[in-house]
């Protein structure tokens with residue numbers, strides 16, 4: 266059947282209305298006239314497979330990656346970069362109006378200077394002696410040993426890992442994480458291959474990487490070389506343990522921190538809460554302009570890194586608490602002038618929102634990698650005496666449907 270695409274889902278699929286029902290069609294673009302087959306029919310919506318493009322969008326391009334249509338990693342390689350940014354703005358706007366039911370100024374998406382080869386971390390799946398990604402919505406391995414989103418050096422080492430796995434006909438299943446510092450280029454491997462004698466593969470990789478960890482029974486055991494990775498934000502150096510979170514796109518990470526800095530406009534007198542602080546990247550970057558910073562984070566290794574990072578960068582106004590924000594904040598009984606929250610994709614728990622409202626900060630910078638949970642939380646925050654001044658999307662995950670946002674929120678006095 267034929268249809269005109271007039272919308273986009275949060276996962277970047279085209280949306281057509283057929284007999285009053287929304288049909289989601291992967292790889293179709295708004296404005297296109299397409300031929301499709303219905304592949305799955307539900308009560309209120311359906312899925313379609315793109316069979317033919319009758320009138321292509323002028324923004325349609327040829328994907329650079331030969332795995333694009335099978336690997337589940339990217340969703341926007343078939344569209345030019347300008348349109349990708351517009352579609353991401355539309356995804357954020359849809360979430361804010363449909364889920365959040367709020368009105369807020371949504372700025373243009375901050376473009377990245379490198380839509381490819383920006384990622385400093387990749388998680389490879391291993392099965393049947395091959396390295397790869399899982400097919401979209403499945404656990405089926407698509408054998409790949411390069412990805413156009415990861416840095417060149419990481420691609421080189423990934424190809425070597427793929428070669429060794431094939432050569433030794435490794436049978437087990439597992440995961441290999443490759444991380445590279447954007448500051449000094451050093452590479453760390455984290456291997457979770459339960460059925461493999463580590464030496465068999467890892468000793469052959471020592472010359473190519475700077476540090477190796479092995480995951481055994483849920484613990485990371487140091488195997489070789491450097492214990493930490495280092496990153497730099499502004500003038501500060503940050504140490505990260507292998508399991509500590511760090512944003513995957515350092516160029517965009519720095520822009521986000523600058524945006525938060527100018528939004529909060531600290532004068533040096535304010536108390537600042539950095540909730541979900543990781544290794545302290547945002548709070549420590551702003552500590553020079555604040556009276557006091559408190560970071561909260563539930564990964565104990567990351568908290569140790571944050572404490573070290575504050576000390577190493579000669580900041581003596583930062584303190585960190587290890588634990589869940591939803592447990593610590595309700596009993597903290599401290600007031601803050603300014604707050605940063607940067608939760609995982611699931612967003613803020615109700616207890617966290619209630620505690621923030623009680624702490625009554627003048628401004629909140631809410632960093633989010635999920636427009637849907639951001640919109641849900643902004644609805645509650647707005648209903649409690651705050652105004653959403655602006656939402657700034659950042660293209661942190663180019664070529665994928667993911668988009669990072671910072672919401673600037675101000676107390677109404």
Ligand SMILES: C[S@@+](CC[C@H](N)C(=O)[O-])C[C@H]1O[C@@H](n2cnc3c(N)ncnc32)[C@H](O)[C@@H]1O
Nearest residue numbers: 510541542543546562563564589590607608609
């Ligand atoms: C999106 S990351 C942000 C980290 C940091 N702000 C940054 O920019 O690098 C979210 C962080 O929250 C931590 N986290 C997840 N759930 C948490 C919780 N319930 N309480 C405290 N921290 C949590 C994760 O370990 C992770 O470091």
